[in-house]
Amino acid sequence: MTAANTFDLIVIGAGSGGIAASRRAASHGAKVLLIEGTRVGGTCVLRGCIPKKLMMYASEMSSAFSEASAFGWSEVTSQFDVARWTQAKDNELNRLEGVYRQMLANSGVQTLLGHARITGERTVEANGETYRAERILIATGGAPSIDGIPGLEQAWTSDDVLQLSALPKSLLVIGAGYIAVEFASILARLGVHVSMAYRADLPLRGFDEDLRAQAAQALESLGVTLHASARSQALSKHAGGFALRLEDGTELQADAVLNATGRKPNIRGLGLESVGIATDASGAIPVDADSRTTAPGIWAIGDVTNRVNLTPVAIAEGRAFADTEFGGRHIQANHANVASAVFCSPPIATIGLTEAQAMERGPTDVYVSQFRPMKKAFVGSQERTYMKLIVDRTTDRVSGIHMLGADAPEIIQGLAIAISAGATKRDFDNTMAMHPTSAEEFVLMREPARRHG
Numbered sequence: 001m002t003a004a005n006t007f008d009l010i011v012i013g014a015g016s017g018g019i020a021a022s023r024r025a026a027s028h029g030a031k032v033l034l035i036e037g038t039r040v041g042g043t044c045v046l047r048g049c050i051p052k053k054l055m056m057y058a059s060e061m062s063s064a065f066s067e068a069s070a071f072g073w074s075e076v077t078s079q080f081d082v083a084r085w086t087q088a089k090d091n092e093l094n095r096l097e098g099v100y101r102q103m104l105a106n107s108g109v110q111t112l113l114g115h116a117r118i119t120g121e122r123t124v125e126a127n128g129e130t131y132r133a134e135r136i137l138i139a140t141g142g143a144p145s146i147d148g149i150p151g152l153e154q155a156w157t158s159d160d161v162l163q164l165s166a167l168p169k170s171l172l173v174i175g176a177g178y179i180a181v182e183f184a185s186i187l188a189r190l191g192v193h194v195s196m197a198y199r200a201d202l203p204l205r206g207f208d209e210d211l212r213a214q215a216a217q218a219l220e221s222l223g224v225t226l227h228a229s230a231r232s233q234a235l236s237k238h239a240g241g242f243a244l245r246l247e248d249g250t251e252l253q254a255d256a257v258l259n260a261t262g263r264k265p266n267i268r269g270l271g272l273e274s275v276g277i278a279t280d281a282s283g284a285i286p287v288d289a290d291s292r293t294t295a296p297g298i299w300a301i302g303d304v305t306n307r308v309n310l311t312p313v314a315i316a317e318g319r320a321f322a323d324t325e326f327g328g329r330h331i332q333a334n335h336a337n338v339a340s341a342v343f344c345s346p347p348i349a350t351i352g353l354t355e356a357q358a359m360e361r362g363p364t365d366v367y368v369s370q371f372r373p374m375k376k377a378f379v380g381s382q383e384r385t386y387m388k389l390i391v392d393r394t395t396d397r398v399s400g401i402h403m404l405g406a407d408a409p410e411i412i413q414g415l416a417i418a419i420s421a422g423a424t425k426r427d428f429d430n431t432m433a434m435h436p437t438s439a440e441e442f443v444l445m446r447e448p449a450r451r452h453g
């Protein structure tokens, strides 16, 4: 082994977590090799958060155009060309990839393109070369799962929807997680006839029940047809498009199908067997609170560990690892109170306990506000904003905040600080409103809509 092939740390995967961990470890003086199989940036930058939000921005233009005349503009008529959007988006992602590469180089991280395979406790092979390090960090992320039902591999995944050169006339989305809801909403606003088929009675399993009901209504208002409690049996492709057969014998037809049934950890060809790491039932790498795997000298972070599969969490886990192992400070990523958003229309954002979770913990007061926001009421739209505060009656602490409405993610990110700081309902009441905003409703809720326990 040459000195050139020997490092303090080898990171596998240049996505959100891997890049953050590499740069932080290098800032502590570690000699770092970062190995990436495809492109620097990972899911968030190249196939997830960023391009999805750019597509959401494109879809939002439709209501800006249709509402413009109500605000005094002459009629705006315009057509959406998805091929033009795809080209512009690719240009932007190339720019971002360049920025990340530059940041890594400036940090002193050595980046290598190639598929990495662990061959022993301290060795990794890529492009036929063997590299050695005292510590190995697995940050290989996840990929769409394509084997949930027979024929599903023929459907688009979110990766494909972000690469379209033409829009289909109709699209069937299978699944109802946040990625399914976001793309259903975005494509409906771009003029596609969208339907959704999912097993549960409402979309967004795991979110607050009222928010789920609000999300279903919002999707229907956009013209999305919802097939709830639908148990998919098989997907087939024919000359005119696709047919999804359900267990009750119904067949749902569409020109195109988006498989949004979930994601699975990326462990293919990683060589986990060479170091005795066994994955859990979901295919994820089990780790402890310090992101240590069962193999000495090997850690794992981000989606490949299937804890909280969000970019900021992967970054926090990566930095905690690097600070602990190279910075002399024992830090653990905090998985409590992680705020999350669904970029549908109107968007959803949430932090903390759902009403059902809070009720299980003790006496709970629930404050709700629903209204037509000023901008929408002005143009005669029926779109509504929904806000909910969950309060622990024993301590008066606000334990959950849920919102569906314009700017919800921006508003909840600010309120997340209050939740992290342990703010009480009294603190909210003592906060002066900022007028005229939607967010002011959160400090103007006086009477609980419901009291539990």
Ligand code: FAD
Pocket: 012, 013, 014, 015, 016, 017, 018, 035, 036, 037, 038, 039, 041, 042, 043, 044, 045, 047, 048, 049, 052, 114, 115, 116, 117, 139, 140, 141, 142, 158, 179, 266, 268, 269, 270, 301, 302, 303, 304, 309, 310, 311, 312, 314
């Ligand atoms: P990734 O970012 O997936 O990076 C893993 C990297 O490892 C990849 O570049 C891959 O090529 C590489 N790799 C894999 N195997 C190997 C190997 N053997 N050798 C070398 N390299 C390898 N999160 C949010 O917080 N907000 C959002 O709005 C949001 N929207 C999303 C929308 C979509 C459509 C999707 C799919 C995801 C979204 N996410 C969002 C989730 C977010 O993208 C992930 O949680 C995040 O990217 C996970 O980071 P990671 O570092 O674990 O892995």
